[in-house]
Amino acid sequence: MGCGAGNLARALDDAGFRILAIDPEAPRGRIFRRTTLEELDEAEPYDAAVASYSLHHIANVDAALDKIAGLLTPRGSLVIEEFGWDRVDRRTAEWYGRKQGEPSVESVLEAWRIEHEGLHGYDAMRPAFDAHFAEVFFEWRPYLYRCLERDELEDSEREAIARGKIRAVGFRYVGLRR
Numbered sequence: 001m002g003c004g005a006g007n008l009a010r011a012l013d014d015a016g017f018r019i020l021a022i023d024p025e026a027p028r029g030r031i032f033r034r035t036t037l038e039e040l041d042e043a044e045p046y047d048a049a050v051a052s053y054s055l056h057h058i059a060n061v062d063a064a065l066d067k068i069a070g071l072l073t074p075r076g077s078l079v080i081e082e083f084g085w086d087r088v089d090r091r092t093a094e095w096y097g098r099k100q101g102e103p104s105v106e107s108v109l110e111a112w113r114i115e116h117e118g119l120h121g122y123d124a125m126r127p128a129f130d131a132h133f134a135e136v137f138f139e140w141r142p143y144l145y146r147c148l149e150r151d152e153l154e155d156s157e158r159e160a161i162a163r164g165k166i167r168a169v170g171f172r173y174v175g176l177r178r
């Protein structure tokens with residue numbers, strides 16, 4: 001759900017999964033459908049739903065997860081790749097600023113807040129996960145390197161997280177339908 005350009009959807013299709021990939025801006029093609037989750041009219045039960053960086057955009061996360069749960073087989077799974085923009089504290093913003101050559105932590109925090117205003121953070125989304133799914137996997141992971149479009153920073157972000165220097169912003173979650 002929220003497949004964007006559809007790269008993951010195509011990879012899953014190539015790997016032999018039977019897949020429906022939705023997004024109001026989905027590409028044209030057999031596995032894609034141009035629709036929002038809210039407007040999706042689909043009865044077929046699925047074994048799994050995958051949401052990669054899309055849930056934080058959804059207006060009502062609780063209603064979205066209720067709908068996803070209803071589209072799944074009993075004990076079907078929800079796989080989420082996401083970030084919690086509300087996780088960025090002062091020390092994390094300092095690290096992020098340093099990587100951009102921006103020395104003012106106030107400027108970094110202000111720009112971060114403006115960029116993410118109106119999007120759900122981790123604390124806002126998490127209760128909806130737990131209301132509809134039972135967690136079977138969770139990990140905090142690097143995310144800021146993605147914002148900077150600098151894959152070479154992933155390891156140093158991971159190390160800074162592990163050493164407690166910054167907070168992890170990205171996360172992966174798998175839950176089973178309750």
Ligand SMILES: C[S@@+](CC[C@H](N)C(=O)[O-])C[C@H]1O[C@@H](n2cnc3c(N)ncnc32)[C@H](O)[C@@H]1O
Nearest residue numbers: 001002003004023024025036037052053054057
């Ligand atoms: C940040 S992009 C992520 C795209 C892709 N999943 C990825 O990981 O690169 C968020 C996507 O969610 C889609 N989206 C936003 N609201 C949605 C909704 N209500 N239903 C389905 N998709 C939605 C957007 O159109 C956008 O393509």
